[in-house]
Amino acid sequence: MKIPLENRVSCHSYRASATTVAEQASTLEFVGRLEKGRMISKAPIEWIPFDIITLIFIEASKQDNLAPLAIEQVCATWRSHILRTPRAWSYIELDKKSNPGIMLKYLARSELSLIHIRIPRNSFQITDEISHHIFDHASRIHKLEMHASWYFGGGWRVNSLKLLHIVGRTTPHWLFGAFGWEESRLEYLKITPYAFSSSFRATIGHHFAHLQHLIVKEVIGDGNSWPMFVEECCSKLKSLGVVLTGLNHYNKRPLQFPALERLEIEMDGTYVNTVWPFDATTPMLRSYRLMQRRHNNLLVPVVFHTGTERVIHMQTDVPPQLEWYPSLQCLHLSSNTHMPDTVTLKAIHAAARRLCKGFEALYLDDHTGLIVKDGGTFLYCVDEEENESFEVSQGCTHEMPFESGLF
Numbered sequence: 332m333k334i335p336l337e338n339r340v341s342c343h344s345y346r347a348s349a350t351t352v353a354e355q356a357s358t359l360e361f362v363g364r365l366e367k368g369r370m371i372s373k374a375p376i377e378w379i380p381f382d383i384i385t386l387i388f389i390e391a392s393k394q395d396n397l398a399p400l401a402i403e404q405v406c407a408t409w410r411s412h413i414l415r416t417p418r419a420w421s422y423i424e425l426d427k428k429s430n431p432g433i434m435l436k437y438l439a440r441s442e443l444s445l446i447h448i449r450i451p452r453n454s455f456q457i458t459d460e461i462s463h464h465i466f467d468h469a470s471r472i473h474k475l476e477m478h479a480s481w482y483f484g485g486g487w488r489v490n491s492l493k494l495l496h497i498v499g500r501t502t503p504h505w506l507f508g509a510f511g512w513e514e515s516r517l518e519y520l521k522i523t524p525y526a527f528s529s530s531f532r533a534t535i536g537h538h539f540a541h542l543q544h545l546i547v548k549e550v551i552g553d554g555n556s557w558p559m560f561v562e563e564c565c566s567k568l569k570s571l572g573v574v575l576t577g578l579n580h581y582n583k584r585p586l587q588f589p590a591l592e593r594l595e596i597e598m599d600g601t602y603v604n605t606v607w608p609f610d611a612t613t614p615m616l617r618s619y620r621l622m623q624r625r626h627n628n629l630l631v632p633v634v635f636h637t638g639t640e641r642v643i644h645m646q647t648d649v650p651p652q653l654e655w656y657p658s659l660q661c662l663h664l665s666s667n668t669h670m671p672d673t674v675t676l677k678a679i680h681a682a683a684r685r686l687c688k689g690f691e692a693l694y695l696d697d698h699t700g701l702i703v704k705d706g707g708t709f710l711y712c713v714d715e716e717e718n719e720s721f722e723v724s725q726g727c728t729h730e731m732p733f734e735s736g737l738f
Contacts, residue, residue, distance in 0.1 A: 377408070384412050388419045396422040396449075399440075400433070417442040424449040431461055438468050445473035445491055452478035452498065479505055479523075486511055494519035500550060503531050512538040523548040524556035536563040543590075546572035548599075554579035558608050562586060574599050581608035585636060588613045595620040596634065613638030620646040622665065643689075650679055659687040663694040663708075663726055670695060673719065680713050694726040 391398040399419050403410040413419055420440040425448070438446070446468065465472075469487035479499035488511040489495075497506070500523050520542055527535070542564045547557040558581070561571065565586055570593035577598055586609040588594075594616060596607070611634055619642050621634075639655045646663035650671075653659065662683055664671070671679070676695075683690045693711045697703045708726035713719055 381412065381415075385416045385419075388413055388416050392419040392422050396424045399437075414440065417444045420444075421446045422449075423447065424451075425461075426451050431464075434461070435464060438464065441471075444471070446471050447474040448472055448476070450477035450481060452480055488514070489517075490514045492517055496521040497523070499523060500525040502526050503528075503534075507531075507534065507538070516541040518542060519544045520560075521546040522560070523550060524560055525550050525553055527556040527559055529555070529559070532559055532563060535560060539564050541567065543567055544570045546574075548574040549576045549579060551576050551578045554581060554608075561609070566590070569593065571595070573597070575606050577606045579606070581606070583608060583610055585610045585612065588638075589615070591616055593618040593620075595622075597622040598624045607634055609634075610636035611638065612636050614641070616642055618642065618644045621649070621651075622647070623649050650675075653679075653682050653686045656687055658689065659683065660689050660691045661694065662690075662692070663696075665696045666698070670697065670699065670701075676711060677713055677717065677719075680711065694724065696726075 388399070388402060391402070399413050402413045402419075417440060420437045421444045423434055423437045423441075423446060425434060448465070466487055470490045472487070472489055472492050474494040475489070475492060476496040477498070479497050479501045487509065492510075492515050495517060496519075502525055506522075506524075515538070517539055518541060520539065522545075524547065539560075545560065545564055545568055547560055549557050557573065561568075561573075565588050568588060568591050571588070571591060572595040574597045588611055591611075591613045592615050594611075594613065597620075598606075613635065614637070616638050619639070641658050642656050643658055643660040644663070645651060645656060645659060645661070646665060648665045650664065651662070662679075664679070676693075680693050683693060694708055695711050696707075697709055698706050700706045702709045702721045703723050708724055710722040710724040710726070711719070712722070
């Protein structure tokens with residue numbers, strides 16, 4: 332579940348959202364038990380209003396795109412209901428478990444609903460016939476996830492496309508050849524751009540003029556492509572995620588992010604160079620995630636020119652300079668190795684309460700499973716008598732919109 336970033340967001344709202352997710356999971360578990368037991372009795376389902384059944388079936392389809400095929404086999408009543416629920420057939424995944432016949436069935440039964448198509452790398456080959464069938468329904472594609480190794484001749488007119496996730500290195504030939512972008516208003520993009528020369532700068536700015544959420548991954552040896560996407564889309568971005576290799580060198584230049592509310596930077600590999608190309612000005616920033624993998628040369632002064640004063644949530648694997656975050660409410664410390672010792676934790680907690688007005692919670696990841704069974708997240712507290720307490724918790728959300736709400 333995606334939690335909006337607003338001025339009033341607090342840890343209490345995060346916990347309330349976690350409760351809602353738990354309730355939805357309980358509902359899905361109940362549906363699964365009914366399906367598994369082949370409960371043919373008419374009474375239970377006839378007592379439930381059709382619109383409620385529809386919502387349950389749609390939610391089940393989101394969790395497992397093959398759920399409609401199983402639901403229609405439970406009984407005649409369930410089959411009737413699922414066939415009258417086009418949205419339940421709108422989640423199409425072309426992998427080794429499916430086949431073109433199933434895809435055609437979903438395309439037909441989803442009727443006029445917007446569709447979500449996922450084509451992983453290990454799926455079957457996209458033939459001209461399959462591409463043609465998808466082409467006929469391309470204007471209904473709302474979300475699309477596919478691997479860049481599947482090039483299909485393209486020309487899909489994606490007028491309704493809002494979210495695009497391309498796995499693997501994506502070249503301009505693939506991106507601008509696979510789709511017809513003329514009438515699109517893409518809002519979410521997750522991409523590993525590769526070999527984009529400066530001649531594509533205007534094309535990026537034109538086709539992605541409405542982009543609000545961007546996740547980019549750096550490619551070793553290509554220091555031009557991902558910064559170009561950021562620079563051309565920065566004026567409207569609300570969230571930005573960047574995965575860096577650290578093996579490309581950049582000269583710093585200023586860049587304005589007037590609408591950016593969420594920024595995530597993650598290091599993927601050992602790095603020695605100047606790895607961040609921007610002096611970022613982020614007056615609206617509320618959430619900041621920085622995973623440095625135990626390297627400490629990517630601290631706040633390197634990333635920002637201005638714009639950390641209004642951050643209310645931060646997740647990091649290196650204790651931050653708390654004086655940079657006077658409005659911080661939630662601090663989430665993540666470590667891939669071990670939990671900080673008691674003295675360090677108490678010092679961080681005390682500093683946060685002293686320096687950050689409105690500070691509410693310190694969350695820690697328990698990779699060892701000492702606090703949370705099988706590992707997880709807990710809330711760390713210290714009372715006035717310096718006594719520690721540990722409460723199992725979901726913690727502050729840290730996923731980008733792609734990860735939790737859309738893919």
